[in-house]
Structure formats: structure tokens, C-alpha cells
Amino acid sequence: MDHISQVLWQFLEKWLTNFSLYPPEASKIAPQMDALYFFMVLVSLIGLTIVILLVTGFSILYSKKRHPVAVQIEGSTLLEATWTIIPLGLFLIMFVWGALIYFRVYTPPANAMNIYVVGKQWMWKAEHPGGQHEINALHVPTGRPIQLTLISQDVFHSFSIPAFRVKREAIPGRYTSVWFEATKTGTYHLFCTQYCGTNHSAMIGDIVVQTPDEYKKWLQGSTSGMSLAQNGERLFASLSCSACHNGRADARGPALAGVYGSKLTLTNGQSVSVDEAYLREAILNPSEHVTQGYSPIMPTYQGQISEDGVISLVEYIKNLNSNDRVEQTLTTTTLLPESEGKAAAVGTSTGQTSTKQGMVKQ
Amino acid sequence: MSAPHEHQHQHTKDNDDATHDDHLHIVPPRTYIIVGTILLIFTALTVWASYLELGVFNPVIALFIACVKATVVVLFFMHVKYSSKLTKLTVGAGVFTFLTLIAMTLADYFTRAWGRW
Amino acid sequence: MSDSTVAVSGAQAEGAHSGHHEHPPYQRHHFETIEQQMDATSFAMWLFLLTEIMFFGGLFTAYLIYRNWYYPAFVAGSHQLNIFWGTANTAVLITSSFTMAMGVWCAQTRRKGGLVLSLCLTLLLGLVFLGIKSIEYSEKIEKHHVPGFHYSLRSFTDPASDPEIYDQYHDKPLALDMARHTEMYFGLYFAMTGMHALHMIIGCAILGYLIFRAQAGDYTTGHVTFVENFGLYWHFVDIIWIFLFPLLYLISRHG
Amino acid sequence: MSSSTIVSLPDQSTARIPKVNFITKENGLLSWLLTGDHKRIAMLYLASITFFFAIGGALAGLIRLELLTPQSDLMATDTYNKVFTMHGVVMIFLFLVPSVPATLGNFLIPLMIGAKDLALPKINLLSWYLYVAGGILVLYTMAAGGVDTGWTFTTPLSTHYLNTNVLSTGIAIFIAGFSSIFTGLNFIVTIHKMRAPGMTWFRLPLFVWSHYAASILMVLGTPVLAIALVLVILERTMGIGVFDAAKGGDPILFQHLFWFYSHPAVYIMILPGMGVISEVISTFSRKRVFGYTAVAFSSVAIAVFGFFVWEHHMFIMGVSSYSTLVFSLLTMLVAVPSAIKIFNWSFTLYKGSITFETPMLYAFGFMGLFTIGGLTGVFLGTTGTDIHLTETYFIVAHFHFVMVGGMLMAFLSGIHFWWPKMTGRMYPEKISQLAALITFIGFNFTFFPQFILGTLGMPRRYAAYPAEFQVLNVFSTAGATILGVGYLLPILYLTWSLRYGEIAGSNPWQATGLEWQIQSPPLTENFPEIPIVDHDAYDYDWLERKHEREREVTSV
Ligand code: HEA
């Protein structure tokens, strides 16, 4: 007996310590989201209470015992209008409020720090601009808007941080983004919330929120040598991008310095603003949006660069403010072994659609 | 020849949507011949039009002609012109839902180009 | 007491089948009148056609999206289709619709010979359509334009290698990334025409049965519903083709 | 509220089940397998969906057992994935979609409108065979190792990354889909063309209206699911590329096509249940439904608006933000007709004369649970809160509240309500009231904790979860056990009653519908003489007058 109650007690204790009813609010958006959430809970409770009161109240008042003969009533336009219009009004408030929050969550501020996240079966890989890689973890500082640019290498995944109340699906073939600003230090859950196959439930990790100082320290402690932009620079050279994008007057491709954030006019007359998603498209599917004044000669790099490689290139191009850096890569190209540069430039002749071939090592 | 009368009213009950004369409306072969010819002419027309350089109007014209042809088939070959309101409503409902599917799906695809997704 | 509340008492039950009015032999027992039966079945046929509209609706949606995205690939893909066969097939199908309509008329006016003849012609034209379609398909198979089965991009990245088409349109070579999207065009081409052809095959099978029954004189005694309803089906399949033809064959034919 | 104040059973010592009825009309297995009688087909459906409910329920039991502990210890993760996939597929396509329409709807619609059968008896039988074929294929899939796509078949997972039995499941659902199309088609034709003289549109029982609305959805929505599945199959076998990002396709297109069906499908699932509730509440409060027209039109409104909201399942999936505005707004609009119904039912009780038999208890359960489920649906339809709640247990709780708390309760309510009509016998009232109570309690225990879990962020489709979620999960599993008992009981006592139940007579509830004015079980041809209808639905005065007339006749 004694033994059993001890086990039981341990069990209970474990339960109680492992029990929570509400997730922590650890981002700037969280209280805003919760305000709406509790408003909806409140409205729902009121609505539910009304329904319960009506049903039980009438059941008691008009049970057969108390009220043996029913009085036939057709209906009441006034009443019916009331319970059409009031819920509708409340729902519309929720809609507007919700939409405001939705747009806030998915519209990153201009000064946000960008971290890339690649999802694949079954892990998350985060890439900081400084080149720090993390698997199934993400370190972020408090007090700074962070934008996540997400992509998946295979199926749909979903990057969910309940404590921040944000979530965004990582989809194959296209960047999506979401942002947040952490407010409380601590370690929080990271979940993959889109079903993605066998180990979906193991695609979890930690979000580590640190003070800016700690974060800086962490960054320094985990640099792996090259920043994303530096890696991009290397790729830019080794894939011979610089052969065409060299910024010279006789270059076959447009100069890329300052292209990020600008507006381009395409040959089909459309005008596009250049963001990460556009840069990615321009590298992988160049002939689908050809810049005015150029011909569609740029080869596609689809199937030759991994998503991480594309991210590096994108980060590199984003940070190109002047053409000096490109000039530098021109010199580095010549230093690189021949073969690596060549390997990338092929691809026009083969009709293969396989994605696995010709990956350039990162 | 024992062809039934063209308009034979026989209301058995007060079903509001049943106009019982539809089935007995017989479309004369002349109509079919005219319709068939129109369809063939429009086919030739649409092929011819596709060789013209009209820019965005090429698909517009092609679809317009296709819609005309389809309408003619529905109205005459399929007798909808002579059918009850219910049948007309049914056809309308089908076209409406079809367009809903296309239009509301495309609403997503077209507004993606506005920049945010 | 409740047994006596039955609106229709049990005693009457026995007399349920003492037919008090004459029914034609083809009237089913649960209908009150033959008009009701005809109304009901033709309405049911229309509802079935609604489901067919929505079925193809999904394909049309996919087509519109990708054509909008990958227009050059779709143009190049459509140049691979043979406009002569396409037009011929459209004409064949329209004519078959016409003969089918005539078949319905013959049934309505109780002309047995005419009915059988019209149905036979319709079947014949249907088979011609399928025959032409299979010629077109085999061309695609030869050129490796069937998605997933060693799909070849040569005709698009290097149009001159395909002189037959090149001489007609002088297509410029497509960039590799765009050329790859021709596979999507052919995927949709096969999905759409394949589904259409499947409907044609089912239609032809039913036509065979109809001819058999018409020969026996089944539809020329006033019971025309089945023929009429099949006519609706056949015309519907025709309408689908009326849209498939311009969408798949006639994209930017001008050189 | 002691037992059955409303039941007016015939004197048990003299009462007999009518010798001639649709069950005794013919004997032998073949007479059932080849029948054209809508009532027999309804019985066939009833047996087959109960079978699949048991399978789905057993799978639910496995899910809950696995989730008892945070680790995935009972089964491997991919086994768990297969289990919830098969649970979803079986429960949705083989149980809930056909549940009320194919059994009660099939049985009752011709009776309610005064027709001898559905318009197309052969198509009706065909639809059952298609259902069975689909069911067998699902069973085959399970035997062959199952499938782990989730019931939503998300591409490109289902098309490119799984080597389980996606094809056979896809084909199974394709076939079952056509079964549903034929049922809906049959109902629409029947309701339009087979009404008895005098049975105008606004005299139809609301059960018929709601089936009409659901049928529209079946006919127009299901084919889009069919083509989506065909494209998945083509993508898997040929790689046509429409859902393959590597070939330039858009995997989200599949979501559009799938949810174009599957959102309306949730209304296919709930509308017939709402029809049941209208009948039951009116009967046991002996009052016409408050605002008949509003309730009738709200069904149609749900059906029509139901086609315009599908994108609310994809809010964070990478669709354009602008289009989410439109779809979220329309989602709010589609929620209103449901609210109208709930309040109209509540006010039907007002000044009624209420009794609390089992069907009524289930109906009350429906009202409460569906309100919770529906209102949490609004949480999800609001774009902002959906970000936090989507793909968590909040959704799981939402849809079990509407589907299990709503539709399954309505189904059980209806089965109890019409059981005497279908079989001629009553079930034991006390036990059945107890079962209703157990179900209600067990249900809340099972699924209410899941709202909290979802708010905490616990993702759905997880075989293993962080330890702090365990307490609530244990609650949920415990509740599921109670719930299982609650569902087992009706299966047992209803079966028992087939033989030993009291004889019900034609109208034990003193209800007004046409179906109650004929013998139970009915004759094969329903009405020897087609009735002429001269009163509105739920006209209790008419019933009173009719009784009076009959008393006069007997006393003279
Ligand atoms: C029977 C099935 C059924 C029904 C009826 C509903 C009804 C509704 N559903 Fe639900 N839903 C599902 C089954 C159902 N749902 C399923 C299976 C899923 C998950 C699919 C998956 O991903 O696996 C889902 C998912 C789902 C989502 C997607 C979530 C996501 O993936 O992110 C959304 C989002 O909008 C949603 C919304 C709604 C709404 C607004 C209703 C409305 O129709 C509800 C309307 C009802 C009410 C609103 C209640 C009555 C109102 C009152 C009594 C008024 C109260 C008074 C006041 C307000 C004062 N549902």
C-alpha cells in the first residue's frame, strides 16, 4: 500500500509540475493576439450561456408537467432579425480585428533582421546572416524584429512557435516569410505543425531567446567561418555568375548592385519589386521574368544549387551595394580550378529534369 | 404517323416546377441542320481567327466562339430552349458553380502577384 | 389507438396493386404517371451533367493557372499538336452531335429505321474521333512527349531538330527552364483529352447497347427517355471538346 | 421527466407487428441484395456504416492509447500516422458523409413527401454497391499496410514522398464519392418530382429541406474531389507535374481543389443532422418549429455560401493575403445561418409542452456541443487567431465537436427517434437515456481538454509530444473510454430490441410527419394510396383534429 501511494504521489507530482493551461506570451504580437483570442472566448461564452439558459430555462418552464398544452407560435421576425444581426456584427468585428493582426504578422518591418529557415524531412535548418547554422534550434535576441524567410526542400512543413503566436508554412519552391519580436528570454518550443510524413512529430526544436548581449556572444561562439554573403560570393564566382553580371558596360547581364529593393520592369511590361523571393526566382527560373532591355540568355540553375546555396546567393546579392565586390569576384574566379566553374554553366543541352544531379557543393 | 401532339397539357398535381409539355416538344430536323451548320462554320471561324495576330484578343475570341457554340448546343441539341424553368435553372447553377471554382481560385493566384503571400 | 390513426388503413394495403389506370409497360411502379417518370429521369440526367461540369472544372482551373504562368511553354506545346487532325476531329464530333440529335428526333417521331441509322452513324463518328485521337497520341509517344515516360525537351530547346513543326512556326528555342514547363502542358493535354476520350469510350459502349435495343424496336413506341438522356450526355461530351479544342490546339497559331 | 410521457404505445398484449411490411415482404439474402426498396437500402446502409464506425472507433481507441504517454511507445510513428489517416478516411468518407442521408434520409424522404420510393431505385442500389466497393478497397488498403497521407492527401507528400497505398485509397475515395453523388442526385430529383399532391415546398418537413441543401453540395462538390484525386493518381503514376514544385507546378492548387469539396463536405455532414434536430425538437415540445421559413432558408444559405469559403483551410499555406480577406469574410457570413438555426430551435421550446425522451436528450447535446464547435470554427475562420490555432489540437477539438458532438449526436438522436418506425419496436428507454448521458459526459472529457492543448500549441498528427501536455492527454484518453461505452450501449440495446423490444405502433411519439401516419414498419410501397396533403408541417392541431375524427368514427 505504502509503496503504491508513493508511486502515485510521484506521478501526481510529475503531472503537476508538467501542467500548464496557457502558453507564455513571449513576443510583441502575442498580447495582441491574445486580446483578440480572449475577446472571442468571451463572446463565445456569452453566446453559449445564452443558448444553455434558453434551452434549460424553457425546458424547466415548459416541461409537460408544468405546461401540458403547447401554444403554437409561427415565429417572430423581430427576434429572428435580432439573432441574425447581432452574431453577424460580432463575427464581423472578429473578422476585421483578425485581419489586422494577420497582416501585421505577415508584414515584416523594413529594419527586420533576416534569418533563413530551410525545412526538410525531418529537420529545421536555420541560417543566420553571419553564417551560423543551427539544426532544430533558433537563437534570437530580444527587442529586435526578426524576419524569417522560409522554404522547404521537399514537402510542406510549418514553422510554429506557440509562445510567439506565430506560425508560417514552409512550402517547396517558394519563399514565405513571417516576423516577430521576442520580448522574454527563455527557451520555447518550436514545432513543425504541417503533417510531413513519418517523423513529423520529431521535427521539433528549441527557440532560444537571449538578451542582445548574450546573443552577440552566441553568434561569435558559433561562427563557422564564412558568412552567408561570403559563401554567396564564393558561389557567385564558382558558378560563373560574374561572367555576365560583372557590372561592366559590355556585360551580358545587368549589374546586380543595388538591385535588391528596387523596382524592375520586365519585357512583358509588368513591374516587379525585387525581394528575396524574386531573387530566388530570377536564379532558378530566369526566363520567366526577363528584365527589360535584356534577352533571356541566363541559364537556369534549377537542380544545380541546393536551397542553401540559393540562400547564400540571395544574401550576397542583397548586400551588394556597389560593384566593387563583384570586381573582386572576377579576380577570384581566375584563381579557382577550371572544372568547378564549368560544371555550373552546362545544363542547357541536357533535357534531364532530375533535381538531384549536378549539385554544387556548398 | 403517330407523333404525339406538340403541346399536351396534363397536370397531375400542383408541383410548381413541373411543366409537363417539355418532353413533347419536338424540334424539327430543319433546326438541327441549321444548328449543325452554324457549329461547323464557327469551327472554321475559330481556326481562322487563331492565325490572326490579335494579342490578348486571340484567347478572348477563341473562348467567345467556344461559348457561342456551347450555348447553341445546349439550347437546341439539348432542347433547353424548350425546357422547363427547372432545367434552365439547373444549367445555370452548373455554370455558376463552375465559374465560382475558377474565379475564386484564380483570385488567389492573381492577387499573389500583388506582392504579399 | 394509434393503429387507427393510420391515414391509410391497412385494409387498403391489399389492394395496392389493383391497377386502376393503364400504364405503359415501361412505367415503373413508383411513379404516378409516365410524365412524372420522364421528367424525373431527364432531370436526373441534367444533375449528372452538373457533376460532369464540375469534374472537368478542376482540370480547366489547373489549365488556366499554368497557361497564365507558362505561356511560352504552352504555345510551344500547342504547336506540337496537329491542327488538321484537331479541326477534323471537331468537325467529326459536331457532326456526331447532329446525328445524335436526329436520332432523338427519329425516336420521338417513332421512326425506327431512322433511329437505328442515326445511332449507327453517331457510333461510327465517335469511333472515328477516337481513331484520330489515337493517331495523335501515338505521334506524341513517338516524340517522347508523354510526361513521365522519358520526356524529351528537344523539340523545345532545339526546335530546328523538329523540322516538321519548325518549318511551320519557326519557333525560337525556349530557355531550359521554360522548356521544362512544356511537360506540364502535355500533362494537362493528356489529362484533359484523356478524360474526354474516356467519356467518349463509355458513350460508344452505351451507343452499341442503344443500337441493339433500337433494332428491337424498344425506343419507337413512345418510350424515348433513354435515348433523349443519352443524347444529353453525348452533346455534353461534345461541349467539353468545343472548349478543349481552342484551349489546347489554338494557342497562338500565328507564326 | 420520468419515462416517456409522450409515448403512446399500443396495448402490448394485443398489439402485433403488421404481418405485411417491407421487411417481411420477401425473404432471403438475394431479396435484400437486389432490392430497389429505399427502406431496405437504408437498412443495408445502416448495417454497413455501423461496421465502419466500429472500425473507425477502434482506430480512435488506438490513437488515444498511443497519446496516453508523451513518447511514441505503443507503436512506431509511421504506424501512428497510418492509424490516424485510416481513422479520418473511414470516419469521414465511410461513416459520417453517408451517416444520416444514406440511412435516415433514404428511409424517410419518400415517406415524408408521400412518395412510393425514391425517383431512381436502381441508382440508389448502385450507390450502395459503390459504397461497399469503396469500403472494401479501404479494408484492402488497411490489410496491405495502410496509408499515411492524412485524410487530406496533402501534396507533394502524397504524390512524391510516400510509398504507401496512396493509389488504392485514392481510388476507394473516388468510388465512395460517386456513391455520395448518386445519393444526392436521387434526393434532389425525388424532392422535386415525387411530392404528393398538396405537399408544397413550404409544407415540407425541415428534414427534407436540409437534405435538399446537402444534396446540392454532394452533386456539385464531390466531382471536384474526384478530379483532385485523379490528378494525384496521374501525378503519382506519370508525374504530370501539376502539383510538383520541381516541375513548376503548384502544390497549393491541390489544396484549392481538395477543399473546394471538403469544406462543403463538412456541411454535407452537418446539414442532414440539423434536419433531424428540427424534427426531434418539434415533436418533443409539441410545437411547430419557430420560424419555419428562416430555418428552411438557412439550410439553403449554408449550402450556397458553403462553396465560397474553402480557402480558410489554407490561410497560412502561402495563398495571397488579399484573398484570405475575402474568404475570411465569407466564412463569417456562412456561420450566421447556423446561429439562426440554434436560436430558432431554442425558441421552439418556448411555450411548448416538453418531454425528455432519448432523442430529445441527444438533441440537447447537439445544441450545446455544436454551438461550442461552431463558435470555435469562427476562431479558425478569423485570419489572425487562425495563425496560432491552425494545425493544432484546437482544430481537432473543433471538428470533433461539430462532427461527433454535432452530427454523431444528431445521428443517434435520429436513429432513436425513427427506430420504432424502421423496426416496429421500441428500445429500452431508461438504458438509452443513460447512454445519452454517458456519451455527453464522455465526449466533453475527451475533446474539451483538446481546446486547451491546442491553445498551448500542441500540434495535431503528433505521435509523440512534450511532457507538459500529458495531463490533458490523459484526460482525453480517459474520456474516450467513457465515450466508447456510450457508443457501445446503443449498438447492444438496439440490436436487442429488434427481437425483444416493445411493439411501437404506428405513431408512438404522436408526431405529425406523414411517415408517422402509416404502419410501422411500413409497407414496401409505403402508401397504398398516395396521400393528399392539406396541412403544414408540424401542424399539431391537424393531428388533434385527425384523432378526433377517428374517435368519432369508432364511437359511432
Ligand atoms: C461537420 C463538420 C463541420 C462543420 C459544421 C464545421 C463548421 C465550421 N467550421 Fe470547421 N472544420 C471541420 C468540420 C466542420 N466545420 C473539419 C473536419 C475541419 C478540419 C479539416 C482538417 O484539416 O483535417 C475543419 C476546419 C475548419 C477550419 C480550418 C482551420 C485550419 O485548418 O486552419 C476553419 C477555418 O475557418 C473552420 C471554420 C468553421 C466555421 C466558421 C464553421 C461554421 O459553419 C460554424 C457555424 C456555427 C456556429 C457559429 C455556432 C452557432 C452560433 C451561435 C449559437 C451563436 C452564438 C452567439 C453569439 C456569437 C452571440 N473549420
Ligand code: HEA
Ligand atoms: C466522423 C468523424 C469522426 C469521428 C466520429 C471521430 C471519433 C473520434 N476521434 Fe477522430 N478524427 C476524425 C474524424 C472523426 N473522429 C478526423 C477526420 C481526424 C483527422 C485525421 C487526420 O488528421 O488525417 C481525426 C483525428 C483524431 C485525432 C487526432 C489525431 C492526431 O492528429 O494525431 C484524435 C485524437 O484524439 C481523434 C480521436 C477520436 C476519438 C477519441 C473519437 C471517438 O469519438 C470515437 C469513439 C468511438 C469508439 C471508441 C468506438 C465505439 C465502440 C463500438 C462501435 C463498439 C465496437 C468496437 C469494437 C469491437 C472495437 N481523432
Ligand code: CUA
Ligand atoms: Cu515537417 Cu511536419
Ligand SMILES: [Cu+2]
Ligand atoms: Cu471549412
